[in-house]
Structures are given as C-alpha cells and as structure tokens.
Amino acid sequence: MAHPERIVIVGAGHASAQLCESLRKNGHEGSITLVGEETWLPYQRPPLSKAYLLGDFERERLFVKPRTFYDDARIDLRLGIRVEAIDRAARTIRLSxxxxxxxxxxxxxxxxRVRPLDCPGAGLSGVHYVRGIDDIDGLMPAVEGAGSAVVVGGGYIGLEAAAVLRKRGLAVTLLHRSPRLLSRVASAETARFIETLHREEGVDIRLGTTISAIEGTGRVERVGIEKTNADHVAxxxxxxxxADIVVAGIGVLPNQSLAVAAGLTTEDGIAVDETCRTDDPxxxxxxxxxxxxxxxxxxxRLESVQNALDQAKACAAAMLGDPVPYDATPWFWSDQYDVKMQSAGLPQGYDRAVWREGEKPRSxxxxxxxxxxxxxxxAMNDPRAYMTGKRWxxxxxxxxxxxxxxxxxPLKSVSAA
Ligand SMILES: Cc1cc2nc3c(=O)[nH]c(=O)nc-3n(C[C@H](O)[C@H](O)[C@H](O)COP(=O)(O)OP(=O)(O)OC[C@H]3O[C@@H](n4cnc5c(N)ncnc54)[C@H](O)[C@@H]3O)c2cc1C
Known part of the structure; x- marks a missing residue:
C-alpha cells in the first residue's frame, strides 16, 4: 500500500490516543480523523474501578491527552458520533x-463493551456496569445511598469494584460461577491469595454461584442466586x-459488528496478523x-493497557508501510485494598506453578x-518479583x-539457568 494520505480511526479510546501520537511521531503528515461514539476525549479506564470510583481521582486526570494535544497534532476529532458502516470498495465510512x-x-x-446480565430484573434501576466514565458517574451516587451490594463476577473488574464498595462501607456479596476466582485470568494460587484477601476484608464470596433473578419494586431490593454444578450450569x-445495588462485571464482548458487516475475518475479535493488518490491506x-x-x-485477544498502547504503536508502523511484528510480553496490574498485583506473561498453558512467599504481609x-x-x-505487593520475572x-x-x-x-542470587 502506498503511503496513506488520509487516515481514519474508529473509536476514541486508550489505543486511539496512542495511535494518533505514534502516527505523527513516525512522520505522517496527512490527515487523521478520529471518530468516537463517546462524548469524552480518549481516557484511561483503569482508575474507573479503583480510585475514581472511590472518589479519590479527578475526572480531568482520566484523559490520556489534553485537548490541546489533538489540536496541535491536527487531529480532526469527531466525538459523540458513531461509525455506522464501512464501504471497503469505495474506501469510505458512514457516520451517524x-x-x-x-x-x-x-x-x-x-x-x-460489557456483557450484559440476562436474568429477570436485569433492567431494574440499581443494576450497574463498570466500563466507561458514564457508568461510574451513575454508580457513584447509587453507592452513596446504599448499604449493601451484590457484585456479579469474580474477575478483576468485579473484585476491584468489590474492594472499593467495601472501602465505602457497603456489605458486599460477590458471586462467581466457577469454583475459583479469576478463573480465566490468573493462576489458582493467585486466585486463592486474592480470595483470602477479600474474605479478610469482609466480602461474602460465593463461588460456584450465579445470579438467577433481580427483584424489587421499580429498583433492586434482592437478588436470587443459585449454585452451579461442575460445568457451571445452574x-x-x-x-x-x-441488596440495594447490583454491580456486574461478567466480561466484555469485542465491538466487531462493523468488521463483520464489512466482510472482514473475525473470531473473538477482529482478526489481524502480527502487524495489526486485517485481511484487507x-x-x-x-x-x-x-x-x-x-x-x-x-x-x-488481550484486554490491557499495555496491549492497547504497544499494539497501537505497531499499528502506526504498519499503516505507514514500515511494519514491525508485535510480540511484546503482556503485562497487567490490579489494585485491591492495599495489594498491588502485577503480572508479566499470561497464566495460560502452564503445567507447573510455584509460590514464593513475600517479605511483607499480604505479599x-x-x-x-x-x-x-x-x-x-x-506478584502481589512484590515489585521486585514482578520486575525480575518480567526480565527473565x-x-x-x-x-x-x-x-x-x-x-x-534472594531472587538476584537465583541462577538464571
Ligand atoms: C474498569 C476497568 C478497569 C481496568 N483496569 C485495568 C488495569 O488495571 N490494568 C490494565 O492493564 N487494563 C485495565 N483495563 C483494561 C483497559 O482499560 C483496556 O484494555 C483498554 O481501555 C483498551 O483500550 P482500547 O482503546 O482498545 O478500547 P476502549 O478503551 O474500549 O475504546 C474503544 C472506544 O471505541 C468506541 N467505539 C466502539 N465502536 C464504535 C463505533 N462504531 N463508532 C465510534 N466509536 C466506537 C467505544 O465507545 C470506546 O470509546 C480496565 C478496563 C476497565 C473497563
């Protein structure tokens, strides 16, 4: 593909802000149009389930770049506008x-986007999700007036939300379908550590349990739960x-309908090669x-800031005709109570797990x-273990x-065989 003159970016999220920056940094002089259906400038989501929900983080600090960045970089920002269709033959997109x-x-x-609850009562007032600024701005006042919450989902989002709700003084019950927490995203050993942490902090954790109905007159009053068997069937x-509120964190679905309608290959996400190119060059x-x-x-398909940023850089390089394969080691973090969890690599396909006690409490x-x-x-509250492991x-x-x-x-004396 010849050097593109007109670059259009769909979605104004964390990856997009990085892509704009990298395109200009890599010398792209042509136009950049950034279309986002949310009305906000691209923002970081991690604080939403942590300090922002706690009320300890100002909204202004969420934005990845100030508006002046987009002006200076000559980005044609179209916010609050949805891309409805792609015409690949004409090379145009249709906006809302x-x-x-x-x-x-x-x-x-x-x-x-969040996977919605599909049980009876899921539409009642008092049912909340944790994905965007608007979700949290709706959740915060609800937390203010609530005494109890049911959190659905024992992945990172559900657990971080549970930690904040406990800090805000609510009685919290957490439901998770699988027999252990973090079932898709962490080792069983780490899941046990996190489970102990939450139980110590007073969360009533119900493993192997799912939500069957949400009930109340006009708004949430109680939640029906049922046990799941070994296959996670009720x-x-x-x-x-x-419960006064329900907070659901039961995973996300990739926003790939545009790509599907345009005939691009999709799996659990839009299929790209290691340089971020789809089957349309x-x-x-x-x-x-x-x-x-x-x-x-x-x-x-990865859901992390590291992946969004590093892949956006790879995407910029490929768009400008200088592709570099993307193979960065995945890393991730999560904050719950006084524990910072940091991981490098992915907890998938392993056949041995060993635990090293930390030097401090809760590590x-x-x-x-x-x-x-x-x-x-x-690594939990152990940055040295994280850094050493990542390097290895x-x-x-x-x-x-x-x-x-x-x-x-000491880790530094462990021979790097
Ligand atoms: C509450 C929360 C906490 C998190 N905590 C962590 C953490 O601690 N550590 C970590 O590494 N990661 C964390 N993550 C994950 C991380 O935030 C995401 O991986 C990252 O935001 C992905 O960026 P993205 O740009 O790919 O997608 P997104 O941030 O989802 O942005 C995509 C944007 O595209 C828009 N869009 C979609 N379709 C259209 C359309 N047709 N037209 C126009 N616009 C469209 C969407 O509305 C959205 O604004 C967290 C995520 C959440 C929600």
Missing amino acids: DGADVPYDALALLTGA ADTQEEIP AVFAAGDVAWHPHGHWGDI GSCWLYAQDRLICVE IEAGVSPDPDAIVNVAT
Whole structure:
C-alpha cells in the first residue's frame, strides 16, 4: 500500500490516543480523523474501578491527552458520533450524523463493551456496569445511598469494584460461577491469595454461584442466586440476598459488528496478523478488539493497557508501510485494598506453578512454567518479583522452580539457568 494520505480511526479510546501520537511521531503528515461514539476525549479506564470510583481521582486526570494535544497534532476529532458502516470498495465510512468520510487507511480501535446480565430484573434501576466514565458517574451516587451490594463476577473488574464498595462501607456479596476466582485470568494460587484477601476484608464470596433473578419494586431490593454444578450450569439450590445495588462485571464482548458487516475475518475479535493488518490491506485493528497471533500463547485477544498502547504503536508502523511484528510480553496490574498485583506473561498453558512467599504481609508471587520454561509471574505487593520475572521471561530465561520457592535465596542470587 502506498503511503496513506488520509487516515481514519474508529473509536476514541486508550489505543486511539496512542495511535494518533505514534502516527505523527513516525512522520505522517496527512490527515487523521478520529471518530468516537463517546462524548469524552480518549481516557484511561483503569482508575474507573479503583480510585475514581472511590472518589479519590479527578475526572480531568482520566484523559490520556489534553485537548490541546489533538489540536496541535491536527487531529480532526469527531466525538459523540458513531461509525455506522464501512464501504471497503469505495474506501469510505458512514457516520451517524450522515457524513461519509473517505480513507486511504482505516484503523478499527473499537474496543469492547460489557456483557450484559440476562436474568429477570436485569433492567431494574440499581443494576450497574463498570466500563466507561458514564457508568461510574451513575454508580457513584447509587453507592452513596446504599448499604449493601451484590457484585456479579469474580474477575478483576468485579473484585476491584468489590474492594472499593467495601472501602465505602457497603456489605458486599460477590458471586462467581466457577469454583475459583479469576478463573480465566490468573493462576489458582493467585486466585486463592486474592480470595483470602477479600474474605479478610469482609466480602461474602460465593463461588460456584450465579445470579438467577433481580427483584424489587421499580429498583433492586434482592437478588436470587443459585449454585452451579461442575460445568457451571445452574443446579437446584436457591437463595435470596437483600441488596440495594447490583454491580456486574461478567466480561466484555469485542465491538466487531462493523468488521463483520464489512466482510472482514473475525473470531473473538477482529482478526489481524502480527502487524495489526486485517485481511484487507487498507484496514487495521488494535487494542481490546484485536484477535492476533501472540508468540507462545497463539491467537488471542488481550484486554490491557499495555496491549492497547504497544499494539497501537505497531499499528502506526504498519499503516505507514514500515511494519514491525508485535510480540511484546503482556503485562497487567490490579489494585485491591492495599495489594498491588502485577503480572508479566499470561497464566495460560502452564503445567507447573510455584509460590514464593513475600517479605511483607499480604505479599507473595506465583511463578508459572510450561515444560520447564518460565511463562508468567504474578506478584502481589512484590515489585521486585514482578520486575525480575518480567526480565527473565523477556530474555527466555527459566530459573529452577525449586530455587524460586526458597525464600532464603534472594531472587538476584537465583541462577538464571
Ligand atoms: C474498569 C476497568 C478497569 C481496568 N483496569 C485495568 C488495569 O488495571 N490494568 C490494565 O492493564 N487494563 C485495565 N483495563 C483494561 C483497559 O482499560 C483496556 O484494555 C483498554 O481501555 C483498551 O483500550 P482500547 O482503546 O482498545 O478500547 P476502549 O478503551 O474500549 O475504546 C474503544 C472506544 O471505541 C468506541 N467505539 C466502539 N465502536 C464504535 C463505533 N462504531 N463508532 C465510534 N466509536 C466506537 C467505544 O465507545 C470506546 O470509546 C480496565 C478496563 C476497565 C473497563
């Protein structure tokens, strides 16, 4: 593809702000149009389920860049406008305000949306989600007047929300379908650590449990729950829990309908190669929506700031005709109470997990191996373990797991076999 003159970006999220910056930094002089259906400038989502929900983080600080950045970088910002369709033959997109915008290269950075609850009563007032600024601005006043909450979902979002709600003094019951927390996104050892943490903080955790109905007159008053069996299918035992609010964090769905309608290949996300290119050489995707090949872990869709930023950089390079394969080691963090969890690599496909106790209270790290190769470290209140593990994973170094477990040996003395 010749150097594109007109670049159009769909979605004004974290990845898009980075893409704008990288395109200009890499020398793109032509036009950049950024279309986002939210009315906000691109913002960071991580504080939403943490300090922002707690009321400790000003909204202005959420924005990835100030408005002046977009003005200075000559970005044609179209906020509060949805892209309705892509005409790949004509190379134009159709906007919700009726305009058609032509492109030479198109980036689909449409992210993901929350998976909605589908039980009876899911539409009642008092049912909340945790994805965007508007969600949290609606949730905060509801928390103010509430005494109890049911959190649905024991992934990172649900757990972070539960931690904030406890800090705000609510009685919290947390439901999770699987027999253990963080079932898709962390090792069993780390999940146990996090479970203990939340139980110590007073969260009533119900594992192997799902929501069956939300009841109340006009607004949430109680939640029906039922046990799931080993296959996570609802089994018979039923119970009712009083609740003033329900907060759901049961995962997200990639925003890929535009790509599907345009005939691009999709899986669990828009399929791209390792340079962020779809099967149309003029169309790219990155961030939460991108289904991409990722080294040891195979084809995957990642939901993290690191992935959004690094993939946006790779996307800029590819759009400008200088592709660099994207293979950054995934890293992630989560804050719950006084625990900062940091991980490098992905907790998938491992056959051995070893735990190293930390030096401080509420600390420790889990080290995951696949066929003797270190593939992931999850560190709780232990930045040294995180940094060391990340460095080893990036260098392809796999220390002896028995040496890792031995807390008498400082990590720096563990031989990097
Ligand atoms: C509450 C919360 C806490 C998080 N905490 C962490 C954390 O601690 N650590 C971490 O690494 N990651 C965290 N994440 C994940 C991280 O925020 C995401 O991975 C990141 O925001 C993805 O950026 P993105 O630009 O790909 O997508 P998004 O941020 O989802 O942005 C996509 C944008 O595109 C818009 N859009 C979609 N379709 C259209 C259309 N047709 N037309 C116009 N606009 C459209 C969407 O409305 C959205 O604004 C968290 C996420 C949430 C929600």
